[in-house]
Amino acid sequence: MILLQLIYSGIALGMIYAVIAFGYQLTFATSGTLNFGQGEALMLGAMVGLTLVNMGVNYWLMIPLVCIFGFIQGGFVERIGVRPAIKIKSEFGWIMSTIALGIIFKNVAENVWGRDDLRFPGPLPESPINLFGANVLPMELLVIGGAIVMMLAIEFFNRKSIYGKAVVATSNDRDAAGLMGINTGLVITFSYALSSLTAAFAGVLIAPLTLTGATMGAVLGLKAFAVAIIGGLSSGMGVIVGGVILGIAETTTGFYISTGYKDVPGLVLLLLVLAVKPAGLFGKTAIKKV
């Protein structure tokens, strides 16, 4: 039953990847750019959440506050890092500037919260529940549920509300949306804010299961990118499937081979998918017009 247990924690981990990857999709759709500091957004969310919890704020009450923080942080990244770089039409300016902001966030976090990993007190009992013959932590179930709720909420917003339609319109054709009177600049800022919000949310979900520290974000961000690629940058279902595949691959590698190698399958999968089907397993191949 160890395998089933590994699958459970793999799914929980995979849902975290899916949420972060979902954040990549949001900004990529509207602006064609991604936040290379997405992992740091997650880390900041977890850190701010931990501070709030230590100040005596209830875990459930803390979540909306962290989401607000993530929202503001994402908007900040877009205004400082992405918008000016797009404006000067620098080819990889935004890549460098979001990396730079990520480095700065990490360094500031190290100076504010220290370099040691901290424990994040979970809101749920730590005793495992027996599910189909294998143990699963209540927190893992919360992660899975929370991730799905977050993604559904954003999808619902995009499909049903008029503001969401502005986001979808911008994703389809930025220029045409601009000509129809949509403030596409604002939509892009909004998508970044939303993307960091999901990352910060993922941060407080995962933190009680792992340790919290300034360096927790980098690898998570990279592997979430792998998930976004494996699933396809345009497919919502893809990131969930991709995330779960990667999460399970990782927990089983960690157990059966060596924890040192647990990051390898995801990255190798990323290289393979890009070499074989760059649009991702669920993405549509675009035809390039000459």
Next chain:
Amino acid sequence: MTTSPSSSAGLAVRKPNLGLRVVGIVVALAALVFFPIVVPNTYYIHLAETIMIYAILLFGLDIVVGYTGQVSLGHAGLFGIGAYTAGVLAQSGSGMVGASTIWAFGLPIYGTLIVAIAVTAAFGAILALPALRVTGPYLAMVTLAFGTIIQILINEMDFLTAGPLGLKVAKPTLFGHKFDERDYYWLVAAILVIALVVVHRILKSHLGRAFEALRDSPVASDCMGVSVYRYKVYAFVISAGFAGLAGALYTYSEQYISPNTYNFELTVLFLLAIIMGGRKTRTGAILGSLIVVLLPKMLDDITTFRYVATGLAVIVAVGAGITLARGMTTAKRIAIPVIGTVGLAIFSFSLRSVTDWRLTIFGLMILLVVYYLQDGIVGFVRGLFNLGRKASVSVDTTEAEAASHGDALVTTSSDDSKVILDVRGALMQFGGLKALNNVDLSVMSGSIHGLIGPNGSGKSTMMNVLTGIYTPTAGTITYGGREIGGQAPAQIALSGIARTFQNVQLFGEMTALENVLVGLHHTFNANLAEVGLQMPRAKREEAAARERAFSLLQFVGLAYAANEEARNLPYGKQRLLEIARALALDPKLLLLDEPAAGLTAPDIKELVAIIHKIRGHGITVILIEHHMDVVMTVCQTVSVLDFGQKIAEGKPAEIQANEKVIEAYLGGEIGADVAHEAGVH
């Protein structure tokens, strides 16, 4: 063809202030050689060594970042592979850390350096595989993933690398002589100079042009016979080779290597160095490496940091003042860097220790460079003093004209009764849309064949199918008796089909002459070693190609603009330049996609004359054009497409009178009326 380089059509390479340059080089070399004698302190010698080693890596990184325009976050990983290859092979097996688990190869330095270059280059090829399919942010992430995997592997494969313990390596011994710090410095300096010369030669050769071309327009590169696929791999392999060399040298320099060195920070540091120094220049690479090595040392000490921050604030403020006075920028644009650096200076005095904030300062520097120093320091200084690219090809027109009494075009034998291109049942489907629906097309050798039709009728799709950019869903394309459907664009281009593009696809940052030289890429046979060593064949081919390129420019009347960057040419001239570039392929079949679009009336006249001249050399032409007068005057046969189907074919006069054609252009009833009136008239 003249072989002597001196008579190469007056195409001398002009170096402004040649004397000054020689003096500069001599001074720089002398400084390099005498530095360890003047400054005997081993700490500083070691620092200088590190700068040179980073510079070697940056030469290679610049090939990928500056020339092919790809972001690589994997170079720290490649650097690590080089370092560990040398480190593992140099182990002699006695008294080392973790020596019992290491195989004792005990290879001497010349062996380890060569193996390190080879192994790292092989990894570069692996890294290039995904790079062939993706670009931009995808590639950045992929290379980052690659770098991360390498770091994990170095850490985990402790049977080979001793894992986190690291490896100790002694300074090399050569011919019984044990190198001390100073000897090793000279070795690194010598290798730096060699690397500099070799990389410079590679980048100024046809290989360098190929790298630059695939950055500016991948499609056009492919259609000029420069396979994007192959040259991206080359770029990564050469770049990785330099990274491997640098890594191996680093091992002997540090005498201890551990996995933590080759991390994300280092890779970003390399990128920062190349962008800050200045892309596409060797000076920029050296300058960048100087800054990224020295700066952290300065930041270790708070007092030095305060001086540096204050100095930077003053420099930025003065620089801002100068640019403002010259009207190169606005007060609003420079307000942020001035306030930022002054703020940093003030901030530096409030800090007690700076080491903890090293990465933040580093991040701020990246932002500063990305927004205000995109062309790097070298680019900025050149912009300030209005210096162009330092070695441009000057052309002595009178001499050149005298030299090119012949014509630039190779005359091909054309048999007017033979079919050169035969398309049977071509079908091109995009989802449910049939952009080409069962089109047959026969083009007679030596003719000018017009292809017309309303917008969206499939003309350009036809071009793309013929040149291999699209693989047709069904049907056969026979060219010169061979089936070419499904071949790669570069392959088709090399078999003699050249084209121009409806939306101009020039290599914008390259000069007009260089654009044509890319078209002449197929005339080069010299390999990497021959280029690096400047063997006679490489020199000869380059001289011949330049002469040829210049006469091709003359052919289309652009000789005066040879040194102008293509993006600065007026639109009409850009179209002519595309024709010259296509002719450089020595095509048997030339596809012109709306060459007259956007041209003025006198330009069109010139164009028609050029098309006639091209045909005079036996080159078959397929002409897509909306200017009916052009089509009707130059074409022998005209085919008409509408909604992906061929609706008519024949002599121009027949087409003009064809009711179906008129209907396609003007629409049902009215078309009929017009046709009727025309008939009456």
